[in-house]
Each structure stands twice: as structure tokens, then as C-alpha cells.
Amino acid sequence: QVQLVESGGGLVQAGGSLRISCVASGRTFSSYAMGWFRQAPGKERECVAAISGSGGRTYYASSVKGRFSISKDNAKNTVYLQMNSLKPEDTAVYYCASGVKGNWNIVPVPADFGSWGQGTQVTVSS
Secondary structure, X not given: OOEEEEEOOEEEEOOOOEEEEEEEEOOOHXXXXXXXXXXXXXXXXXXXXXXXXXOOOEEEOOOOOOOEEEEEEHHHOEEEEEEOOOOHHHOEEEEEEEEOOOOOOOOOOHHHXXXXXXXXXXXXXX
């Protein structure tokens, strides 16, 4: 069973940066896609970034493209989300997710991911 533990969330001012991390355990990290989702109060969970098992393919939601960057370190079983130029609308609980396979079809959706972390709160003040 895959276990995911996020860290690095917190409070930051608009325009600032934050990096959140997720350590995975329980299976071969490099064989599966990893994703970062977020959910704000009253809104659906959305994928903000994803990276394939090989690391050769990435996805970014249009709302974060150019500001967020996803990366992974297979030696550390860790996936990162670097968030720059943060905006108040980025405020949400951010969840790390482990894919059911190494890739996704067109756009990553929750059904492509079978294991989830507990979430980490990111709050951006204006």
C-alpha cells in the first residue's frame, strides 16, 4: 500500500514562493505518475501539476502554468511542487497523489490516481 506524506505548506504573502514536498513509500516510485491536486472550500479538487513515472512528461493547469514547477527525485522517493508568484486564489489544501500507472491520457483526473496524502494547507494573503 502506498503511503504519501506531504510537507511544506504554510502562509505566504502574494507574490511569494513556497515549495511543498511529498515522500512516497510502499512501491516502486519511478514506475508511477505523481500529481499535485488542490481543493479550495466549495470547489472541486483539481489537478495543478503532474509528472509521469519516467519524469519525461509533465502537466500544468492553465491557472498555474509558468508559475508552478513539478519535479521528482527518484532516489529520495520524493515529488516537489515549487510555487512562485503566488496569488490569493492559489489558497487551498494541496494533496499529493500517486498514479495507478505511469502516465495519464489527456488531462490528469482524480481517477488516474489511487493513493492520496493527507493534504497540506497553502494560504496566500493579499
